[in-house]
Amino acid sequence: MLWRWRRRLRYWLHRDERARLLREEMASHLELKTQELMEDGMAEQDARNAARRQFGNPTARQEESRDTWLARWLSDLIQDTTFAARTIRKQPGFATLAVLSAALGIGACSLVFSIANFALFHTLPVRDPSRLTSISNLDLRDGRAGRSMTYPDFADLHQAASFQDMTAYFAFLPASIAGGAEPQRYWGTIATANYFDVIRPSFAIGHGFDAASDDRKGESPVVVLSYPLWQSRFAGNAAIVGNTIELNGLKVTVAGVTSPGFRGVESMFLSDFWVPFSMLDTLADVGMRGERLTDRGSSWLSAAGRLRDGASVAAAAAELDVIGRRLSAAWPATNRDRGFHVERAGQLNPGMRRMIVVFFNLLLAVSLLVLCTACANVANLLLARASARQKEIATRLAIGAGRGRLVRQLLTESVMLALMGGVAGYAITRAGGAAIGSVRVPLSLPVDFSIALDYRVMLFSMALAALTGVTFGLVPALRATRPNLTGALKDERASIGPWRRFGLRNILVVAQVAICMVLLLCSGLFLRSLQSAGNIDTGMAHRNVLMLAFDPSLNRYSPDDTRRIVDDILTRTRVLPGVESASLTSAAPLNMEGTQNGFTAGGQKTAIIADIYSVSPGFFDTFGIRMIQGEDFRPGVPADDIAIVNQALADKAFPKQNPIGRTISYLGRTVRIAALVATAKARTIGEDPHPCLYFPIARELRGNDSLTGITLALRTRGNPASYTTAVRHTIARIDPSLAVFDVRTMDAQIAKAMFLPRVSAALFGLAGLMGLLISTVGIYGVISFSVARQTKDIGIRVALGARRGQVLGMVLRQGLTLTLAGSAIGLAAAMALSRITASLLYGVSPTDTLTFAAVPAALLTIAAVACLVPARRAARLDPIRALRCE
Amino acid sequence: MGKNDLLPGTLDMMVLKTLTRGAMHGYAIAQLLKQLSEDILQVEEGSLYPALQRLELNGWIEGEWGLSANNRRARMYKLTPAGRKTLASETARYRQMTGAVARVMGMA
Numbered sequence: 001m002l003w004r005w006r007r008r009l010r011y012w013l014h015r016d017e018r019a020r021l022l023r024e025e026m027a028s029h030l031e032l033k034t035q036e037l038m039e040d041g042m043a044e045q046d047a048r049n050a051a052r053r054q055f056g057n058p059t060a061r062q063e064e065s066r067d068t069w070l071a072r073w074l075s076d077l078i079q080d081t082t083f084a085a086r087t088i089r090k091q092p093g094f095a096t097l098a099v100l101s102a103a104l105g106i107g108a109c110s111l112v113f114s115i116a117n118f119a120l121f122h123t124l125p126v127r128d129p130s131r132l133t134s135i136s137n138l139d140l141r142d143g144r145a146g147r148s149m150t151y152p153d154f155a156d157l158h159q160a161a162s163f164q165d166m167t168a169y170f171a172f173l174p175a176s177i178a179g180g181a182e183p184q185r186y187w188g189t190i191a192t193a194n195y196f197d198v199i200r201p202s203f204a205i206g207h208g209f210d211a212a213s214d215d216r217k218g219e220s221p222v223v224v225l226s227y228p229l230w231q232s233r234f235a236g237n238a239a240i241v242g243n244t245i246e247l248n249g250l251k252v253t254v255a256g257v258t259s260p261g262f263r264g265v266e267s268m269f270l271s272d273f274w275v276p277f278s279m280l281d282t283l284a285d286v287g288m289r290g291e292r293l294t295d296r297g298s299s300w301l302s303a304a305g306r307l308r309d310g311a312s313v314a315a316a317a318a319e320l321d322v323i324g325r326r327l328s329a330a331w332p333a334t335n336r337d338r339g340f341h342v343e344r345a346g347q348l349n350p351g352m353r354r355m356i357v358v359f360f361n362l363l364l365a366v367s368l369l370v371l372c373t374a375c376a377n378v379a380n381l382l383l384a385r386a387s388a389r390q391k392e393i394a395t396r397l398a399i400g401a402g403r404g405r406l407v408r409q410l411l412t413e414s415v416m417l418a419l420m421g422g423v424a425g426y427a428i429t430r431a432g433g434a435a436i437g438s439v440r441v442p443l444s445l446p447v448d449f450s451i452a453l454d455y456r457v458m459l460f461s462m463a464l465a466a467l468t469g470v471t472f473g474l475v476p477a478l479r480a481t482r483p484n485l486t487g488a489l490k491d492e493r494a495s496i497g498p499w500r501r502f503g504l505r506n507i508l509v510v511a512q513v514a515i516c517m518v519l520l521l522c523s524g525l526f527l528r529s530l531q532s533a534g535n536i537d538t539g540m541a542h543r544n545v546l547m548l549a550f551d552p553s554l555n556r557y558s559p560d561d562t563r564r565i566v567d568d569i570l571t572r573t574r575v576l577p578g579v580e581s582a583s584l585t586s587a588a589p590l591n592m593e594g595t596q597n598g599f600t601a602g603g604q605k606t607a608i609i610a611d612i613y614s615v616s617p618g619f620f621d622t623f624g625i626r627m628i629q630g631e632d633f634r635p636g637v638p639a640d641d642i643a644i645v646n647q648a649l650a651d652k653a654f655p656k657q658n659p660i661g662r663t664i665s666y667l668g669r670t671v672r673i674a675a676l677v678a679t680a681k682a683r684t685i686g687e688d689p690h691p692c693l694y695f696p697i698a699r700e701l702r703g704n705d706s707l708t709g710i711t712l713a714l715r716t717r718g719n720p721a722s723y724t725t726a727v728r729h730t731i732a733r734i735d736p737s738l739a740v741f742d743v744r745t746m747d748a749q750i751a752k753a754m755f756l757p758r759v760s761a762a763l764f765g766l767a768g769l770m771g772l773l774i775s776t777v778g779i780y781g782v783i784s785f786s787v788a789r790q791t792k793d794i795g796i797r798v799a800l801g802a803r804r805g806q807v808l809g810m811v812l813r814q815g816l817t818l819t820l821a822g823s824a825i826g827l828a829a830a831m832a833l834s835r836i837t838a839s840l841l842y843g844v845s846p847t848d849t850l851t852f853a854a855v856p857a858a859l860l861t862i863a864a865v866a867c868l869v870p871a872r873r874a875a876r877l878d879p880i881r882a883l884r885c886e
Numbered sequence: 887m888g889k890n891d892l893l894p895g896t897l898d899m900m901v902l903k904t905l906t907r908g909a910m911h912g913y914a915i916a917q918l919l920k921q922l923s924e925d926i927l928q929v930e931e932g933s934l935y936p937a938l939q940r941l942e943l944n945g946w947i948e949g950e951w952g953l954s955a956n957n958r959r960a961r962m963y964k965l966t967p968a969g970r971k972t973l974a975s976e977t978a979r980y981r982q983m984t985g986a987v988a989r990v991m992g993m994a
Contacts, residue, residue: 007943025912025961026935032913032958033931056930064936068943 012075015066022065026058076405080412087413094385095417097777098378102421102468104770105374107428108367110461114433116360117456124346125261127200128306132346133313134265135166135303135320138339145341148299150334151292157303157323157340162316166305167191167198171266174709175273176554176739177233178246182732183739185551185709186229188273189264190280196224198306199265204230206241206256209276215293219278221252227260229272247275248554249737250282265304265345282556296334304345317342366522366767369515371468373774376508378421379472380778382414383505384785386480393480407477414473415466422465426458475504509775509782510822516768516775517826517859518833523768524851525841526761532843533757538750539680540589541624545746546720547588548727550738551709563701566710568734570616573714573727581715583618584697588711588742590681590753599666599693601653608652610691611682614700620644620677622715623746630660630675633696640699642674649691650676666693685753686842711742720745757842772859776866783815784870794874795882804875811874815867816860823856897929897937899980902965902973905947909964911954912938938963946972 011018030051037047055061066075088095123129135157137147154168169191176183189195192215196208204227213219223245225234234240244251252275264271280293292298307316320340327335386393393406550569552562566584574582587595598607613619617633620626628647643664650659659673679689697710716723724743731740744752787794794807834846844851904910904918915938916931941947946969954960965973 004944007945011943021961022935022939024959026932028911028954028958028960029913029916029931029935032954054931056932058932061932061935064933065939068936068939 019062019066022062023058026055026061030055030058076408077412080409081416083409084413084416088417091385094381095420097781098381098417099420099424101374101377101381101774101777102418102465103424103428104774105367105371106418106422106425106461106464106468107432108370108767108770109364109464110425110429110457111432112360112363112367113460114429114457115363117454117460124199124265125201125259127202129346130344131307132199132265132344133163133305133307133316133342134345134347135305135340135342137299138324138341140337140339145343149301149303149340150296150299151301152294152296153327153335153338153340154301154303156327157305157320160305160316160319160323162308162311162319163305164308165194165198166303167195168301168303169195169265170300171264171269171271171302173275174551174554175248175275176551176737177229177273178737183246183737184233185554185739185741186272187270188275189271190275190277193219193276193278195274195276198304200306201262202259204257204259205238206254208256209274210255213276213278215277217278217281219276221247221250221279221282222255222276223247223252224255224274225257226263226270226272227257230257246737247273248556250279250556252279266302296331305342313342313344363763366519366764369519370767370770370774371464373512373515373771373778375468375472376512377774377778377781378414378417378468379476380505380508380781382410382473382476383479384781386410386476387785387789390480397481403481406481407474410477410480411470411473414477415469418465418469418473419462421468422461425465426461429457429461479504505782505785506818509778509818510825512775512778513819513822513859513863514825514829516771517823517856518830519764519768519771520855520859521826521830521851522833522837523761523764523766524855525837525844525846525848526757526764528844528848528851529841530754530757530761533685533754536681536685536843538590538685539625539678540746542746542750544716544718544720545623546714546716546723546727546743547711547746547749548724548740548743549588549709549711550731550740552738553709554739555735555737559701563698565735565738566701569712569731572730572734573712576714576723576726576730578717578723579714580717581618581622583622583713584616585619585711585713586612586614586697586700588713588749589623589746590683590685590749597667597693599664599671601664602662604653608649608691610649610693613692613694614697615694616697619694619713622713623680624715625680626678628676628678629658630673632675640696641669641671642696643671644675644677644694645673646677646679646690646692646694648679648689649693652691664693671695681753685750686757709741713746720747772862776862779815779819779863780866780869782818783811783867784873786814787811787870787874790874791877791882794877795879798877799879799883807877808871808875811871812864812867815863815871819860819863823859827852827856895976896980897933898941899973899976901934901937901941902946902969902976905963905965905969906973909950909952909962911952911960911962913960914954915963941969944972945969 030048033051033054034044034047037050038044042050124132126132135149136145137149137153138145139147149168151168154166158166160166169189171187171189173188173190174185175188176185178184191209193209193213194211197211201208206224208224209222225240230236230240234245240254241256242253244253246252258274264274277293292300305316307313317340320342324335324339328338396406397403552565557565570582570584573579595612596609597612598609600607615633617635620632630644633642633644643666645653645659653659653664654662659676661673663670663672665671677694679692681687682690682692712727714720714723714727728740728743731738798807830852831847838846900919901915904915904922907918910918912934913931916929916934919927919929919934938947938949942949942963946966947963948966949961949963951959952962
């Protein structure tokens with residue numbers, strides 16, 4: 001079979017030569033025939049004619065012969081492609097518009113696909129990833145999986161027969177690592193000793209933990225570094241393996257460095273290093289003391305298991321189910337509603353997946369809308385062009401071209417345009433992916449959003465392009481080749497009608513305008529939301545505040561040492577020249593994190609949830625939070641039993657009463673309220689007033705277990721960022737081994753807190769802009785085309801005495817009717833959608849009057865301008881030339 | 887082929903058959919076909935050429951430029967071993983077929 005194709009290709013490649021020889025062969029045949037007939041006594045001319053008659057049509061035979069060299073469809077395809085390329089090149093303006101429209105639509109959709117691709121098909125860079133599973137707790141009450149697990153549960157699951165082996169780990173372990181330079185905080189994983197034998201990543205140098213070692217204490221401390229940490233902290237020095245580094249001030253032997261791609265099993269949280277469970281007690285006091293290995297109540301672990309040969313995920317799930325039920329029966333107090341969930345490792349955490357799916361659906365809806373308007377545009381452009389080429393097409397139909405053949409040719413052109421759009425769209429996707437990857441989410445945990453584009457995204461873009469080309473090329477192609485020869489040949493356009501109210505092109509434009517209206521209204525709302533978020537009163541004076549964090553617990557200081565160091569830092573930075581006020585807090589405001597807990601007010605039974613802060617004296621001063629009543633904490637006075645509350649808490653717990661002096665019950669303690677402060681934004685900029693409870697930090701310093709450590713805040717004169725070096729130096733003089741992290745000004749923090757409104761505004765703004773651009777082109781195209789088609793009609797009107805203004809008005813009316821119809825539909829749709837958008841807006845009603853007035857006005861104006869250009873062209877028409885041109 | 891009132895494939899088979907007599911050029915094949923069929927098969931002579939291209943492409947015949955009897959440049963075709971094999975199987979198939987048709991028509 002292959003050799004036949006090779007020969008076919010060879011014939012086809014030498015087709016010109018072969019065609020010449022075939023012609024020669026046929027000519028010689030005719031010559032021989034003629035001679036023979038003349039020998040029989042025929043006159044030369046008669047003989048020649050008779051020979052030809054006998055032979056048949058030589059051209060047709062040649063065509064037929066050619067077909068045998070290469071399949072007809074292939075040679076037609078090549079012909080169509082060259083023809084399409086030529087037509088596209090001849091009309092660069094049209095091609096640019098079409099390609100650009102398609103590119104924007106395809107790019108938007110591919111970008112969304114690439115995000116889904118990243119979430120769905122992410123494979124871990126480990127050996128045999130298909131057998132690696134992640135195991136989590138399943139809450140049987142709400143069916144949510146992805147929760148963390150207790151160590152005793154893990155130890156019981158470990159026996160499951162479906163697995164070769166199973167490991168448990170905690171991926172959010174902070175540690176300060178000093179590698180020659182100033183210590184810095186990193187995030188790592190603490191795992192069972194068999195972690196690397198279960199996960200099986202490859203190593204750049206060295207190896208993982210010794211799987212034979214014990215998870216209990218008493219083993220010599222080791223660490224495995226990630227490739228980026230090794231490069232940045234230790235300059236990629238290979239001699240480090242087998243030597244010790246300092247981790248939280250503890251000497252730890254480096255066992256190995258993982259290969260560059262491996263950053264742990266969690267799909268979005270990156271690990272910088274890995275340490276074994278045996279270091280649990282010695283490493284750090286981050287609230288993970290030894291009893292966590294026996295406590296059935298404390299869930300903190302993630303687990304991963306490697307399936308045995310032949311064991312399926314479903315079988316493993318069934319087995320875990322049985323174990324889960326047995327555990328529920330044995331430990332009803334803790335395990336009553338607890339099941340287990342198993343799935344292929346490397347996927348998004350099931351708890352997170354929900355959130356991502358919502359966001360993803362929104363994105364998908366927006367990008368599909370953009371693609372629809374883009375496709376409508378391409379279809380409209382093609383329709384316009386097909387009508388312009390009606391005569392050419394009619395001529396070809398008249399001289400016998402098959403309709404199918406013509407449709408195919410027109411389709412080739414639209415698919416080619418769409419594929420060019422696909423290539424450009426892929427470029428847009430790449431740029432967009434890079435932009436998303438560079439987004440820093442305002443969390444202090446290292447979160448990875450880098451989206452890799454692989455062949456799947458490429459395939460998706462191209463498939464989408466081909467589909468776009470066929471779908472939106474087919475209708476115009478079928479319409480263009482509709483046999484209506486006589487009219488078209490006579491250049492008679494009246495057969496179609498100058499202004500068909502429900503013509504396909506008009507419907508497309510109305511749909512386009514409607515979609516554009518929805519997108520623009522959304523982007524308007526999100527811009528307004530961004531604006532109002534910017535104007536939100538945070539309840540703080542956020543100018544000139546510098547914040548930085550440190551975590552003495554990482555260095556395993558005793559409570560006394562901790563208190564001494566923290567006091568030192570506070571007193572010495574407070575006296576730095578230019579510093580007006582300095583204070584400490586357990587969590588920086590607007591950090592999206594922090595502790596929440598319930599308390600009960602005197603007499604009430606139901607608990608009220610409040611944000612819990614531990615702050616030093618001067619905190620409200622530093623952040624400019626107004627003290628309404630009462631007194632701030634006093635330095636040096638141990639006051640375990642007092643708290644300061646904000647107005648929101650007072651309103652909720654003691655409506656219409658003076659809260660000062662009243663008591664609340666918190667974690668079994670009775671706490672007296674010493675002061676009342678104004679309500680400030682606590683976690684996010686868009687939140688409703690939150691109840692907040694402020695405790696003296698002196699108490700918490702005995703055992704801080706907040707992941708973000710302690711934040712030092714300074715109110716400065718002048719630019720707060722310029723104080724960074726001085727503050728860092730001061731801290732380094734007090735304790736050079738203390739890692740300082742998350743240095744930022746309060747202004748920067750607020751800018752980060754605007755992340756969500758900003759992202760949604762940018763997203764919808766972009767989509768709205770694209771929609772507007774595309775629809776403007778669409779309206780302009782349709783009106784220009786309709787003017788061109790009505791040239792004769794307009795000419796007659798002008799000749800009969802119509803004034804320029806009337807002609808202008810007539811054309812404008814056509815365009816604006818379409819726009820108004822589309823706008824009305826779009827407005828109605830946006831109203832219907834307002835309930836969905838409401839949840840994403842800050843301080844703006846989903847039917848915001850300003851937006852709903854300004855956007856339609858703007859759209860109509862732009863549409864009017866788009867119509868004005870062809871309308872003026874129509875008004876300036878010279879009646880004589882107009883009538884003659886037909 | 888479609889325009890000739892022949893059963894599909896029969897022209898190819900007949901060309902192969904004529905070439906069993908030795909190498910010959912297109913015109914000679916046409917003449918021979920006409921003679922052998924005693925002028926009953928009215929084949930457009932031109933349709934021979936696509937058939938020749940097809941057969942050559944399939945590797946059943948081989949064409950080579952040479953001189954005809956009256957010293958004109960002509961393309962001489964000869965049967966290849968693969969062509970012989972095809973002819974044999976085609977002939978068998980054809981016999982079966984005509985036999986079947988004849989039986990249906992009640993002429994067998």
